[in-house]
Amino acid sequence: MNPLQVSQINYYIEEHLRTDPVLRKIRVVGEMANLRQSSQWSFFHLKDEEAMLACVSFQSIEETLQEGNEYIVTGAVRYYSKRGTLRLHVESIEISKKEEREIQRNLQFEEMKKKGLFVNQRSLKKYPRVVGLITSKDGAAIDDVRRNMERRYPFVELVVVPVLVQGDQAAGAIQTAFRRIASHKLDCVILTRGGGDTSDLEVFDDIRVVQAVFDSKVPVIAAIGHEKDWTFAEFAADARASTPTGAAELAVPTISQIRQRLVEGQWKARIEITFRLKRIESQQSKFQRSIAREIEQRIGELELRFSKQHKRVFRESVNRLDTWNRILADSRETEVALVKRWEPFRFLLQDKKGQFVRNDQTVPAGVYQLHGSTTSQKILVEEEQGGNL
Numbered sequence: 327m328n329p330l331q332v333s334q335i336n337y338y339i340e341e342h343l344r345t346d347p348v349l350r351k352i353r354v355v356g357e358m359a360n361l362r363q364s365s366q367w368s369f370f371h372l373k374d375e376e377a378m379l380a381c382v383s384f385q386s387i388e389e390t391l392q393e394g395n396e397y398i399v400t401g402a403v404r405y406y407s408k409r410g411t412l413r414l415h416v417e418s419i420e421i422s423k424k425e426e427r428e429i430q431r432n433l434q435f436e437e438m439k440k441k442g443l444f445v446n447q448r449s450l451k452k453y454p455r456v457v458g459l460i461t462s463k464d465g466a467a468i469d470d471v472r473r474n475m476e477r478r479y480p481f482v483e484l485v486v487v488p489v490l491v492q493g494d495q496a497a498g499a500i501q502t503a504f505r506r507i508a509s510h511k512l513d514c515v516i517l518t519r520g521g522g523d524t525s526d527l528e529v530f531d532d533i534r535v536v537q538a539v540f541d542s543k544v545p546v547i548a549a550i551g552h553e554k555d556w557t558f559a560e561f562a563a564d565a566r567a568s569t570p571t572g573a574a575e576l577a578v579p580t581i582s583q584i585r586q587r588l589v590e591g592q593w594k595a596r597i598e599i600t601f602r603l604k605r606i607e608s609q610q611s612k613f614q615r616s617i618a619r620e621i622e623q624r625i626g627e628l629e630l631r632f633s634k635q636h637k638r639v640f641r642e643s644v645n646r647l648d649t650w651n652r653i654l655a656d657s658r659e660t661e662v663a664l665v666k667r668w669e670p671f672r673f674l675l676q677d678k679k680g681q682f683v684r685n686d687q688t689v690p691a692g693v694y695q696l697h698g699s700t701t702s703q704k705i706l707v708e709e710e711q712g713g714n715l
Contacts, residue, residue: 463488
């Protein structure tokens with residue numbers, strides 16, 4: 327077989343694609359990427375998870391194109407033999423219904439976010455007593471939740487309110503279920519369904535359901551059944567699980583977890599008590615040192631005051647002693663002077679019995695012998711003189 331030239335094979339491919347009835351006009355859906363655009367032409371790629379297709383348009387496109395959005399492109403497949411490239415020659419382009427729904431959904435999300443419906447901070451109780459369950463009566467979610475709760479934490483009571491979880495009446499039914507279940511003294515509420523198609527989850531984006539979740543007086547666990555797709559009700563809830571089983575695991579602990587929490591609590595309590603005791607000892611030591619310093623300071627102040635007072639008293643005592651010594655010395659001098667002055671006039675009287683009496687004392691009447699410094703004579707003391715000489 328003789329080899330073909332490049333131009334020959336490319337021309338053959340071009341003619342074959344041009345005459346193919348399927349490729350003359352096709353509709354292709356995909357995500358837009360690598361967009362380059364001017365007023366006269368547009369180049370981009372459509373892609374899915376496995377492949378990419380080059381597209382070109384040589385006419386103005388009214389649709390505002392944006393990378394990442396999903397579009398439906400109508401056109402014909404063309405092969406350019408000179409360059410050996412294949413492109414989809416675009417005749418028209420429109421945004422896909424899925425993308426339209428996504429754009430609308432994003433607008434709704436931003437509106438709910440501005441209203442503050444996604445800021446719940448209610449904490450789940452560690453040991454709940456009563457748990458509410460809002461779900462379909464025909465699904466397996468009720469059995470899954472009940473079975474897992476009985477296995478993990480058999481002390482809890484489960485209150486079930488069956489509702490529609492898809493269809494036009496489902497949003498109102500769920501809203502009513504939240505009002506009904508609020509009459510029970512619940513610790514939390516599980517809102518769940520057992521999976522389903524993405525379109526079946528639209529009810530959980532409804533503003534009535536989101537508002538009911540937000541207005542709940544107790545924490546809400548949302549388990550809608552999809553791992554990747556989040557509904558608005560899940561954003562408004564306080565916790566999220568991908569399955570009803572996961573919701574039950576979030577709502578109640580296991581016996582082993584309770585034991586572990588008790589052990590951890592005991593360990594933390596022991597550490598806290600030890601820390602507090604050390605802190606008390608440290609504060610007590612600081613207090614004792616402070617008291618000791620204050621006592622030493624007071625003693626020093628008292629010693630200083632006592633020393634000053636002692637010195638003052640000592641000085642006053644010395645001054646008084648000096649004063650009394652001077653007075654005593656003056657008295658002695660006066661006494662000596664008086665004795666010297668009185669000495670010539672001193673004499674004694676001696677009665678008949680030989681008793682002596684000083685002349686400056688009162689003596690009875692009688693005859694006495696006078697003894698003086700120079701004389702020795704008798705003297706008569708008369709009655710009428712009153713006993714005075």
